[in-house]
Amino acid sequence: MLLLSQSGKRFLRFCWIPLGLCLGFFTLLFAGSFGAAEIHSVDVLQSLSFHLFGIGESLGLKDRIIMELRLPRVLLAFVAGAGLSVAGSVLQTVTRNPLADPYLFGISSGASFGAVVVLTLLGQGVLSSHGVGWIGLPLGAFIGAGLSVFIVLSMCGNDVGRQVERMLLSGVAVSFMFGALSSLLLYFSSPQAAASVLFWSLGSFAKATWSGLMLPVIVVISCTGIILLFKRQIIAMKMGDETAHTLGINVSLLRLGMLSVCSVITAVLVASCGGIGFVGLMIPHIVRLLFPGQLSLMLTAMLGGIFMIWIDVLARTLLSYQELPVGIITAVIGSTFFLFVLRRRHQEA
Template identity: 70%
Template sequence: MKTLPVEMMGRVARVLPLLLLVLLVALMTPLIAASFGAADIQVSQVLQVVIGQLTDQSQGDISSRIIMELRLPRIMMAFVAGFGLAIAGAVLQTVTRNPLADPYLFGISSGASFGAVVVITLLGGASVDSGAWLSHVSLPVGAFLGASVAVLMVLALCGRSLSTQIERMLLSGVAISFMFGALTSLLLYFSGPQAAASVLFWSLGSFAKASWATLWLPLVVVAVCTLTILLFKRQIVAIKAGDETAHTLGINVQRLRLNILLLCSLITAVLVANCGGIGFVGLMVPHIVRLLLPGRFALLTTGIVGGLFMIWVDVLARCLLSYQELPIGIITAVIGSVFFLFILGGKRGR
């Protein structure tokens, strides 16, 4: 009994430096990322502006407006998006026991995009970058309905014996993703040129329209869904051990899996409605955390790493080309496809 506190103190001593490092990186990343962009702003200026806002001594010059009204909301939206997608990917990989699970590969992102485009098309072709009630409320609702339909279709194709249908579930998700992508393209084909161009750029993923007014909904949804998932953490870990093991522990596996998939759909739908389609983040980040932190895989750590990863991807999208901005989805697709092949090669080697 006396050795238990000693072991706990030793475990804390091993983890504490890593946690302090992650916290330091999380605090420094927004300040450094806010200095990148078309306007030349130093990190010291960013720090002065932030301190001025906190102490009500802001100067109100052009640099302050760029930092507070453009770059920091964008950085916060990128962090929330990366956090939510990483959480969704990690949970999907656990409840399906499939290391290749991802909201993008499972068709959830495509279903959400289709639902949002249907709302835009049916409600008079409203622009996705408008600040009206449509883009704030009804777009996430339509995206969630589309993502939920995609999840239900994947589960229907797999049947009840999911424990023996892991590969079939992934193939079903890919097929449904292509189907919803084709339906979205069909809707864009019959839309006007201006609306089609706007929706096309949005569907590729971008944080260009992020603002403090649009940040609250993704932040609240991701936070509530993450807390709900953490409440069912033990049941989720039991499913990872197998459906039969979970059943013996008194867990309703089918109901729990459906509820968790719907939570992941809600996270993905809200992020897609605000940021467009961003793929492979939920696939890459959980594997990266497992490689960097073997034996210490934690859900919140995965979310934080996903948020930091998305911030730097956004910086790359803003700075890779002069006076142009690359869509976020293109960069994550390039990185994610290479990572996907790397995982397949590793599984084949084993």
């Protein structure tokens, strides 16, 4: 039985990659068929075949809808879900806090505040006219995310690994603080700017474009690659700071570096699609429940991306002729999951 279980684990370890790729491909086809215009998954496949391989013929208006509207949106949703899931998994590991999440940790709220400062004080028109819109918004979001990380770490002191509850409470307090500051800026801004920023801050992929997709893809792939380079050191931190120290790991420097990497991921994603919470909390826990004893970052990214695609589909189709912000749906699901994790921790204690 032991041999069978070990062989089964090895089988799952090597088979989830092609299975995940197949699932992601079919998700892309089916998700691209949802929307106001009647488009089937076969049309999405035909459009992809025509543009990628020159097979078949153009579908005209349907082709433009698929390639210019739906496909960039689906890909941005996948990148956002993958990036937030990876950031949540790393945060939970380096802080040894199973409740850590870019949203609960305060990073997402800080990034949203930084982006709102750029949007309300400078304005999207000023950014576009000076040609710095592509860097101004992510830079403001990164400064806000870094500020939130600094505040949370300063509240926890030197012994970050043992301050689980204190870190969580600090993150919640920082989230409320930056949320209040963002609301204050919106209160003094114009009604049109306040309405657009408010909808953006709740999370949406409606304005996804091919040009706007480049920065999130580059940042998420690069930061995930950096995390994979330090995968062994990150896993060693799960056993405690003392054990990691005996293995020659500079725990403080590694933790600060991983927090910075997670801040970059969160800041760029917040600047691209607004604040989306609880994804980084749910997906790593689901992966650990399905594959206990393993830390597969790529599997976490794959499931997070697919999950976010279907959340976006739900946001587009739940109400007729209306679109719900993605952050509202993830907040409803994530808060319920958060209570489930809290109850489970209480029962284990």
